[in-house]
Amino acid sequence: MPQHTRQSARDGSERAVPGAVAPRPLSAPQPGRRPDRRAVHWWLTQNLLVVVPVLAALAALALLPDAPAWLWLVFAVLCPLGVGYALLTPWYRYRVHRWEASTEAVCATSGWLTREWRVVPFTRIQTLDTERGPLMQLFGLSAVTVTTASAAGPVTIVGLDKDLATALVQDLTERVRALHEDGT
Structure with missing residues (x-):
């Protein structure tokens, strides 16, 4: 069965284009992982x-x-x-903050009055950083910052166990490196 996508005409109406392939939606992860419980303290x-x-x-x-x-x-x-x-x-904050890493993207939610949901595809990641301030070290926590060229700025996942944060950065680094080695 042929696929059709819609294109907007100059007059604002839309028309179906036979044979055109619809863009594949990014399988954005649903952020379900909470920060470590020690983040509350x-x-x-x-x-x-x-x-x-x-x-x-x-x-x-x-x-x-x-x-x-x-x-x-x-x-x-x-x-x-x-x-x-x-x-x-x-x-x-513990109730609101969530994060997840799927096979294609990193997702994080945060916010106080307005909630922000940010998805970063692996193809857009430029740098990965971990942060451990004095208080974070006291509680055995870290923060992971995923930086892109986006004007919205980096995505930071706070309140992670230090070992989990290190493993996450290593895993994401390997995935990003594999994407760039494929030539994509």
Whole structure:
């Protein structure tokens, strides 16, 4: 049975082109793999390292002899907001962040208010990097960054076990190298 694809005419209408081959859709992986569970503790520690000093500085300012009384009101409002942010957002991030590597592409989802789903075909990968900051090392975690020439920037998968991240980068490097050796 002949295949037909649709082409847009200049007037905006579409017409079928007999014999033309429809483009094969990329089998984009459905991101189903979560970050390592230790990522929750890593994100929590990051949040506390920001929130606690800010609240402590605000409380210290409010305790000064000539401090305005409204500083206590600001502290009373920011304290539950900051603590709530520090304690709840790591679990939200863990629930939202996903990643997957299929035989043709790497896929990652992330986001706070708006969720972003990025798919990087192996043919577009330029560099693969791993990152392990001091806190990540403390929790045995790594991040993998997949860089392309896209204007949207790199895709970063955070909160991976360090051994899994190393194996992922090695596997992706071999797959990309095999594609380029094929001449494609």
